[in-house]
Amino acid sequence: MSIAERDTLIKKWLSEIKDYIIDQKDSNLDVEQKTADNDLVTRMDKSIEEQLVNKIREAFPGEKIVGEEGFGDEVNSLDGTVWFIDPIDGTLNFVMQQENFAVMIGVYVDGIGQLGYIYDITHDKLYSSTKGDGVRCNGQPIAKPADLSLSKGLIASSSALMCKDKYPAVRTVGAESLGVRMLGSAGLESIEVAKGNVSAYIASNLKPWDIAPGLLFMEELGMIGTQFNSKPIDLLNNNNIVFATKNAHKDIIDILGE
Amino acid sequence: MSIAERDTLIKKWLSEIKDYIIDQKDSNLDVEQKTADNDLVTRMDKSIEEQLVNKIREAFPGEKIVGEEGFGDEVNSLDGTVWFIDPIDGTLNFVMQQENFAVMIGVYVDGIGQLGYIYDITHDKLYSSTKGDGVRCNGQPIAKPADLSLSKGLIASSSALMCKDKYPAVRTVGAESLGVRMLGSAGLESIEVAKGNVSAYIASNLKPWDIAPGLLFMEELGMIGTQFNSKPIDLLNNNNIVFATKNAHKDIIDILGE
Numbered sequence: 001m002s003i004a005e006r007d008t009l010i011k012k013w014l015s016e017i018k019d020y021i022i023d024q025k026d027s028n029l030d031v032e033q034k035t036a037d038n039d040l041v042t043r044m045d046k047s048i049e050e051q052l053v054n055k056i057r058e059a060f061p062g063e064k065i066v067g068e069e070g071f072g073d074e075v076n077s078l079d080g081t082v083w084f085i086d087p088i089d090g091t092l093n094f095v096m097q098q099e100n101f102a103v104m105i106g107v108y109v110d111g112i113g114q115l116g117y118i119y120d121i122t123h124d125k126l127y128s129s130t131k132g133d134g135v136r137c138n139g140q141p142i143a144k145p146a147d148l149s150l151s152k153g154l155i156a157s158s159s160a161l162m163c164k165d166k167y168p169a170v171r172t173v174g175a176e177s178l179g180v181r182m183l184g185s186a187g188l189e190s191i192e193v194a195k196g197n198v199s200a201y202i203a204s205n206l207k208p209w210d211i212a213p214g215l216l217f218m219e220e221l222g223m224i225g226t227q228f229n230s231k232p233i234d235l236l237n238n239n240n241i242v243f244a245t246k247n248a249h250k251d252i253i254d255i256l257g258e
Numbered sequence: 259m260s261i262a263e264r265d266t267l268i269k270k271w272l273s274e275i276k277d278y279i280i281d282q283k284d285s286n287l288d289v290e291q292k293t294a295d296n297d298l299v300t301r302m303d304k305s306i307e308e309q310l311v312n313k314i315r316e317a318f319p320g321e322k323i324v325g326e327e328g329f330g331d332e333v334n335s336l337d338g339t340v341w342f343i344d345p346i347d348g349t350l351n352f353v354m355q356q357e358n359f360a361v362m363i364g365v366y367v368d369g370i371g372q373l374g375y376i377y378d379i380t381h382d383k384l385y386s387s388t389k390g391d392g393v394r395c396n397g398q399p400i401a402k403p404a405d406l407s408l409s410k411g412l413i414a415s416s417s418a419l420m421c422k423d424k425y426p427a428v429r430t431v432g433a434e435s436l437g438v439r440m441l442g443s444a445g446l447e448s449i450e451v452a453k454g455n456v457s458a459y460i461a462s463n464l465k466p467w468d469i470a471p472g473l474l475f476m477e478e479l480g481m482i483g484t485q486f487n488s489k490p491i492d493l494l495n496n497n498n499i500v501f502a503t504k505n506a507h508k509d510i511i512d513i514l515g516e
Contacts, residue, residue: 037409038436092436096412097455154354154442162420163432174421178350182440184412197355 001059007115007130010105013055014119014126017048017103021121031095040091045069048087048103056083066235068209078111078235084212089118090185098122102187106212108235116213118187127191127217135194135217144221145196150251153199156181156189161204167228167240170202173255177248190214193243194221200244200252204228208235214243224249228256259317265373265388268363271313272377272384275306275361279346279379283356302352303327306345306361314341324493326467336369336493342470347376348443356380360445364470366493374471376445385449385475393452393475402479403454408509411457414439414447419462425486425498427514428460434513435506448472451501452479458502458510462486466493472501482507486514 001009021044030043046069053071056063060081065072067085075082083105088094090101099122107115116129127142129135135142155177161170162180174180181198183189187210189201194217201214211225215233218225225233228240230253242252259267282302304327311329314321318339323330325343333340341363346352348359357380365373374387385400387393393400413435419428420438432438439456441447445468447459452475459472469483473491476483483491486498488511500510 092412096436097453099455154350159432159437159439163429163438171421174417178354179417179442180421180440181417181442182438184437184439195355197357 003114003130006107007128009059010107010115010117011126011128013052014103014105014117017051018119018121018124020048020051021103025094025098029095038092040095041069042088042091042095044094045088045091046071049085052085052087052105066208068207076236078108080110082108082235084108084209084235086187086207086209089187089210090183093184100183100185100188102185102191104187104209104213106209106216108212111235113212113216113219116216118191118213118217120188120191125191127194129213129216129220131216131220134220142195142221145194145199145223145245147222147245147247148199149245149247150177150199150255152178153245153248154178154181154197155248155252156183156192156198156201158182158203159184161202167204167256169256173200173202173252176251176255186210187214190217190243193218193223199248200242202242202252204240205238206241207238211235211239211241218243222246226253228253230257261372261388264365265386267317268365268373268375269384269386271310272361272363272375275309275345276377276379276382278306278309279361303345303349304329307343310343310345310363324466326465334494336366338368340366340493342366342467342493344445344465344467347445347468348441351442358441358443358446360443360449362445362467362471364467364474366470369493371470371474371477374474376449376471376475378446378449383449385452387471387474387478389474389478392478400453400479403452403457403481403503405480405503405505406457407503407505408435408457408513410436411503411506412436412439412455413506413510414441414450414456414459416440416461417442419460425462425514431458431460431510431513434509444468445472448475448501451476451481457506458500460500460510462498463496464499465496469493469497469499476501480504484511486511488515 049069063081086104093100103119105117215225307327321339323341344362351358361377363375473483
């Protein structure tokens with residue numbers, strides 16, 4: 001199957017998932033805590049991942065799947081085709097707000113991003129990329145953002161980085177920017193960088209499925225995604241990440257490295 | 259003119275302002291993409307305030323106007339009818355993102371909120387209140403949010419409070435909540451509290467026009483708006499404010515007062 005055909009098929013799946021979420025979102029979500037009060041999983045997260053995993057296994061038998069909720073595979077290498085699935089990114093928002101969450105899919109081949117999808121369900125905006133074709137919103141190409149330096153743009157970050165003291169340098173980064181925005185969804189914040197609404201997104205301890213599609217978006221738009229120490233992101237492990245314009249990335253790494 | 263007639267007239271004005279912003283924003287987009295010109299936006303803020311002030315003076319001669327851009331009056335007392343105008347709340351977002359900003363109007367009589375409007379222009383969502391009638395979104399009543407405690411809900415705050423050290427207790431509040439969200443617009447964050455998307459909004463040094471309509475929303479929804487020290491908000495001066503559910507407000511004041 002060609003990349004274009006895969007893209008068409010994945011978009012069909014995502015459209016089905018959207019209808020399912022809209023239909024089910026006012027029903028009982030069976031909210032459970034995973035590791036903390038603010039680390040939640042719902043019946044919907046599990047069901048959506050299971051549906052996607054079943055579709056992938058039927059259409060692409062033998063390809064590897066890295067999923068948040070455990071329906072995928074044990075993946076120890078990025079060789080071959082690897083799917084990254086986040087059925088609901090921003091589950092806390094999903095539970096508390098019934099909006100501001102995203103469904104995310106990334107497809108990598110031998111560690112290289114090929115296809116990426118971040119679907120803002122309640123606003124019905126699907127951001128997608130096939131390698132070499134840039135980033136599109138509902139099929140329309142989005143412009144490459146201006147290469148703003150840190151001091152000339154807004155940034156996005158996470159509540160944990162702002163309120164807790166593990167990486168205080170991130171607050172310094174925030175203070176040197178025009179201002180910090182926080183949406184509570186790595187997917188939606190990756191979109192904000194891709195659109196140029198913010199010049200950077202800084203977050204700690206993100207999982208591979210939080211990162212995979214956004215990292216492809218960065219590459220497609222001439223922006224940069226690395227770890228805090230500027231090393232390449234490792235999609236087999238958790239990462240502290242910076243997605244940013246080239247100029248802001250340099251400024252941010254300088255501060256984080258101090 | 260009755261309150262209902264005022265409400266109808268103000269909504270007509272806001273609809274005209276929306277059309278003006280959408281029209282001007284698109285026609286000037288090329289210029290902004292080249293230079294991110296602050297002058298243009300300053301001209302927009304001023305133009306919108308001037309239009310609103312002229313409409314108010316024509317329809318309601320003698321009533322007092324407190325406006326961000328200086329077209330209003332010197333107001334030293336809340337006696338009589340006082341209008342609070344914020345032509346573009348979230349100007350930085352307007353410049354950098356062309357979204358996530360609001361037009362705000364509040365009308366108070368002898369210091370008591372009578373009419374409040376927060377218009378999220380790009381999403382075309384007008385949140386409004388006439389005293390005693392609750393809060394509506396595009397005319398439809400919104401539900402009173404659950405009275406969540408601090409630890410059971412998300413909160414909204416500001417970049418300055420998170421990144422700078424003037425009120426470090428606000429970060430403690432954030433860490434005790436489920437998480438912090440930041441949109442960069444007092445108006446949009448007031449809406450988030452009104453909708454129950456967050457249980458509190460905490461911000462420092464807000465101007466009367468940033469506060470006036472949201473404070474009425476809090477009163478209409480059985481929530482609370484005060485200063486950090488729990489004193490009533492003073493609409494003749496800048497305020498450090500907490501908008502919150504009753505339970506979260508108590509928890510927050512306990513922490514801020516420590």
